[in-house]
Structure formats: C-alpha cells, structure tokens
Amino acid sequence: MMALHGVIPVFKPKGYTSHDIVGKIRRLTGQKKVGHTGTLDPEVEGVLPICLGQATRIAEYVQSFPKRYQGSMMLGISTDTQDQTGQIVEQIPVRNVSEKAIQQVFERFQGVIEQTPPMYSAVKVKGKRLYELARLGKEIDRPKRKVTIYELTYTQIHNDEEYLKIDFDVQCSKGTYIRTLCVDIGLALGYPAHMMSLVRINSGPFHIDDCFTLKELQTVAENGTWETVLYSIDEVLGQFPSLIVSDEDERRVLDGWFLELEPPMISSLVRIYTESGRFCALYRCDKEEAKPEKVFRDVDS
Numbered sequence: 001m002m003a004l005h006g007v008i009p010v011f012k013p014k015g016y017t018s019h020d021i022v023g024k025i026r027r028l029t030g031q032k033k034v035g036h037t038g039t040l041d042p043e044v045e046g047v048l049p050i051c052l053g054q055a056t057r058i059a060e061y062v063q064s065f066p067k068r069y070q071g072s073m074m075l076g077i078s079t080d081t082q083d084q085t086g087q088i089v090e091q092i093p094v095r096n097v098s099e100k101a102i103q104q105v106f107e108r109f110q111g112v113i114e115q116t117p118p119m120y121s122a123v124k125v126k127g128k129r130l131y132e133l134a135r136l137g138k139e140i141d142r143p144k145r146k147v148t149i150y151e152l153t154y155t156q157i158h159n160d161e162e163y164l165k166i167d168f169d170v171q172c173s174k175g176t177y178i179r180t181l182c183v184d185i186g187l188a189l190g191y192p193a194h195m196m197s198l199v200r201i202n203s204g205p206f207h208i209d210d211c212f213t214l215k216e217l218q219t220v221a222e223n224g225t226w227e228t229v230l231y232s233i234d235e236v237l238g239q240f241p242s243l244i245v246s247d248e249d250e251r252r253v254l255d256g257w258f259l260e261l262e263p264p265m266i267s268s269l270v271r272i273y274t275e276s277g278r279f280c281a282l283y284r285c286d287k288e289e290a291k292p293e294k295v296f297r298d299v300d301s
Contacts (some may be wrong), residue, residue, distance in 0.1 A: 004029055005053035005299045006230035007062065009203075011211035012040050012048040024214060025050050027128070028221040037062040038174065038203065043085055045202030047208050054299050055233050058282070061269075062236060065204030066150060068171040071197055073182035076163035078192030082179035090192040093162040097189055102154055102166065105188045110152050114144045115180045149171040149181070165196065205236060233299060234271050234279035242271045243283070250274045253281050254297060259290040269293065 003122050012021050018036045026034045035056045037049045046069070051059045076094040077143055079086030150170040158165040170178065176242040179195045186193020212220070212229050243252060253259070253272055265285035271283040279299070 003033070003053045003286055004230060005033055005055055006051075006232050007037075007055050007058075007083055007236045008050045008052065008217070008229050009206040009231070010048045010050050011208065011213050012045055012200075013042050013085070013214070014045050017042050018048060021048055021050065021214075025052070025217070028217055029226065034284055035059050038067070040200060041083070041198075043083065044198045044200065046198075047203040047206050047211055048200070049203055049206055051170075052230070054296055055236070057294055058233055058237060059143050062204050064174050065239070066171055066173060066202075067176075067200060067204075068151075068169070068202035069178055070155075070167070070169050070199050071178060071182075071195060071200055072165055073185065073193055074165055074196050075193050076190060077194060078183065078186070079119070079194045081194075082177075082183050083195040084197065088195070092191055094164045094191055097164060097191070101189060102157065105185055106152050106154055106168070108188065109181065109185060110219055111150050112146055112148050113184075114146055115177055116144050117177060117180070126262075143234045145175060147176040149176070165210045166292070171202070203240060205231075209281060232279070233296060234273075237269075237271055237282065240269045240271050240282070242273055244273050244275060247274050247276055250278070250280060256292045256295055258292075259283060261285060261288050261290055264288045265290070 009024070009027065010021055014016065018039045022036050026032060029052060031052065032052050033056055035049060035051050035117050037059045040046065040048055051062070075097065076092055077088060078090045080089050081087075118297050147171050149170060149242070153170075154168050155164050156167040158167075172178075172181075178198055182193050182195040197210070217229065220226060243259075246258065249259075256284065259272075264287045266287060270283050270285055270286045270290065271279060272283055273279055280296055281292055282294040282296075284293045
C-alpha cells in the first residue's frame, strides 16, 4: 500500500492513552510514521488528531491550535491526582456558595493565567517525569507556566446535600491543565475541588462530530478506503494564508529557496501553492522575504 500523508481526527475513548491510539493506527494502516498532536489523559475522551506520513511534520502546528473542552468538577472534594482517578485527600461540605460567586470566579480565570503543573503529569523537571516522582510519594517545586483561557463558562450547577458539581465549557491554549484549573477555581471559592470528567470537543480545525471511532477505522482498514477519512496537510493548516507561485518557481520552492514578497508580510506562516494548485511548502514571512519552514515533496494537495 502507498504511504498515507494527512491527518485523521480520531475519537479517543476512555481507557486508552494517546500512545495507544497511535499504535492502533500504525497497525491498521501498516505504516510506521504516525504521531498524535497532544496528549489526552486515559480517562479523557474526545478529539485526537493523528498525523500520518509527512503530516507528522505539522504536528507542532496542530498541537498549538486552541482546544475546547466540556467537563465537570466537584467542589468540596480534592484528590491527589486532581481528577476522579485519584485518592481523596480532603473533603469539606460546601456551604453558602452562590451562583453569582461561581460566575465571578469563572470570569477571573479568563485571559492569561499561571498554572503549576500537577505532580501526576508528564512534565519533566531536572530530567524526571513528575508522575514518576509522584508514584514514589515525592512532591517537588514545579515552575509555573503561563497559559491562556479564551473562554470559560459554567453550564450547570448540581447541588446535593454536601457538595457542588459544576459543569463547564472552556476554550484554552496548548499546555493548559484542566485538572489544575478545576483545583484553582475551587481554591478561589474557598474549597477543595477536583475534575470529575472531561471531553475534548475541538482541537484546532477538528470538531468532535468530525471524528472517527476505532471501530469505524477498523472498517476503513478492511475496505482500504483511507482517503475517506484523511484530511490533507494544507487543509489542516487552513488558518494560515496562502501564496501562489508560478509553476516555474515550484522547483525553487522544493529546493528551499527564499521568496521575495511584495507587498511585505511580517511574522506570518503561509501555505505555498503553484498556479496549478499543488501545495508544496510552508514558508515564514519576514518583511520582504519568505523563508522555507517545511517543504513537502510527493504529497497530493
């Protein structure tokens, strides 16, 4: 079978790691060059774009696109992992938390915020994965990181006798820990908290309705109809503007030549096409010239 180049939006179910999904796609497609575009915890489900062939070279861009999640948090109970998989650390019955107070706190967490990565995470500190240290019962200082919360709203509040369950919708930047966001919201409300459930609804250009299940992809593999589920590289990068060069200049682009720009463009990635419509490269513009960032040979547009 010919090598596949493109991106498949996969629906990752609970109970699988992102690496598990990559392994399954490798086996189904029969090709080694496969990668994902951002880790989802095993108990989180939803959109996981999988890159194949030369599309693995754009994983960094897809990973950097904003993501949207829908989930729920429990106010009044904290766990050692900050989510529903961990051991309970603290329980405090929730009293006198109004809907207005919840709304005000949610509004405070929009924009650029700082987060401390949870101990149960894959972040490396001094060469060690945090989760490896956490499993040994160790906790160390972690450097804070800045992330952006573009939108954050609560959608429903469930009040039982002792605790509050809050459903929410959030759009955020790469690197945001939703578990930590739930914990920090709880602290701002004066209570321990943890994330109960989470679904990734959007990742870059892909919505959950665009995704294919593992069962559907098994059928695709049996029928050999990968073209029905594969998004082309340039299609996935559709948020970047395009630039057309003459067919005669195609060879120069494929050889990595700089391009002169008129009018000038500043700090922008552009998709390069030939007059005949062939996508051949991703260039970065810098005033009067564009420099090659990724060149794609033998990839159908």
